[in-house]
Amino acid sequence: MVGYKEVVPRRPMTRRVTLEEVARAAGVSRATVSRVVNGVASVDENIRHAVEEAISDTGYLPNLAARSLVTRRADAVALVLPDEDRVLGDPFFGRVVRGVMTVTAPAGLHLVLTTTGVGTGEQVVSDLSRGRLDGVILIHTSRNDPLPGRLVDGHHPVVLSARPPSPLPITYVDVHQISGAALAAQHLRHVGRTRLATIAGPQDTPAGQDRLRGFLAAAGTGTPWADGDFTMAGGETAMTRLLADHPGVDGVFVASDLMARGALPVLRRAGRRVPEDVAVVGFDDSSAALDCDPPLTTVRQPTEDMAAEMARLLVRQIEHPDTPVAAVIFQPTLVVRHST
């Protein structure tokens, strides 16, 4: 099944080349080589090239370790993502990475990618303690994840992608969930719907709570709702229940796109056309919104901007360890497609 070909020996590099040899090969001073190796910005571009060529020709292996001993910085931050197929496969992931990189790349910081999983927390804390990482961006931690608390206790630079489930003095970036849900309610009213309902997210998560609260505040506290769990199957079950209890519903806010993907076929099977009979609004603007039939009107978070802000907040903490804990809240927008 697999085969090897094209066998060409690589040049082994065993003898240790000195800085002086590199300087001689490049025709520059030892100090200039040192400046290039240490990434000093003021070195002339041509000279830098000549030195890098000499480094590669001689097989010199300088080590940033020497520099790190002085700066006490790893110049590396970790992005910890949930270890779920759904997240790694979702365009959301790409947007987060791109947003974070707009800040980390120009700053010369390595972006180290990690997913949650057995031992990840230990590894991250150990890397921070041992100076292999300067800080951490955590995406979507679960209620039971001890990592945010450990990072706070250890006074490590950290930024969360959302309000933590339990109060914690930790810096985070979030979307204004309540406003987002209110946008959905206003839009449903605006397209002429009067009998509204909502499929809520899990009520032990901040996003689940706030989206329900925001929708009920805008649509009326007596508005019927069914509990979902942010999964497709949960959306299907909740829609079935809602429709049985409130067959006259003509506008539904589903608190996540993925749940909406589960809910739409239930409406179709019950003979309800979307959007003619029932208008549907989701939340997240994830790939699930585009996979919906019809494509889903949804509440969008400015994911790239939020990710870039997370990176900026982290860099600030790394550079100024006494930076106060902060929360930065972004306004969501409505993306109108064909389900309303």
Add this chain to the structure above:
Amino acid sequence: MVGYKEVVPRRPMTRRVTLEEVARAAGVSRATVSRVVNGVASVDENIRHAVEEAISDTGYLPNLAARSLVTRRADAVALVLPDEDRVLGDPFFGRVVRGVMTVTAPAGLHLVLTTTGVGTGEQVVSDLSRGRLDGVILIHTSRNDPLPGRLVDGHHPVVLSARPPSPLPITYVDVHQISGAALAAQHLRHVGRTRLATIAGPQDTPAGQDRLRGFLAAAGTGTPWADGDFTMAGGETAMTRLLADHPGVDGVFVASDLMARGALPVLRRAGRRVPEDVAVVGFDDSSAALDCDPPLTTVRQPTEDMAAEMARLLVRQIEHPDTPVAAVIFQPTLVVRHST
């Protein structure tokens, strides 16, 4: 639009804590603290915890730099991805990351994520030369990218995700493109199609060349084909041309899923039902295959396995700089959906 709240001061860490203070706080010897800091595996789990707690309590900032000076390793490898929305947003990306991590995570290697772009090559070479990276995995480099050549010239550990466009003594992993295209031809014959055609990829790329060669070899050298460019628009144009010249075609192999997405609406508009009138097979099994209407039968690369193999080949080069250059070729499989 944004607001700050919850201002809690972080504990500043300015005074330098010594290893001795950590040892005292943890109630262990200085040597034990050192072993934990240096990641020696034989340290008892409870002791390791106690030391890490002491490190965090005292605010000690050990530095891996000292260790790196000895091992001359960064324990970090870079994954360089193309800087395209399509790649970062494609589930393919998640599968690559997951595959690479199955090897890098247990090995304690940091996976540093980078995208190609202005200055990326310089940065990567500089990081390798300066000991900030041990090696590089390059995904989908373009013909004009000088980076693979520079890495080979610099004797840096590197693995490519596909055969390089120009001959280069570089280690790579690839799918057997020719076999994949042959699978498509055999399948089209198997479902009773006799008037075959293909939309080829760009003929200045190895994948474009091999997929055309493989299909023509299996379907017959006289088989009509049209040139595409691996984009949706290219697939649309090529399908229009093919249909004008060969209106009787009943089976089409499109050399990428994305091109197939562009080709299918052309068939529909021309009154051809898929698969009844024309059966269509794609290549890649990317998200585009699922976005097709109907969902696309396609040739699949074992992306996760291939990514893991890239990581293994890279680790071998890092540990044994005299490892010969190698190419590992994986067999593709056919995923049958509703377009055939």
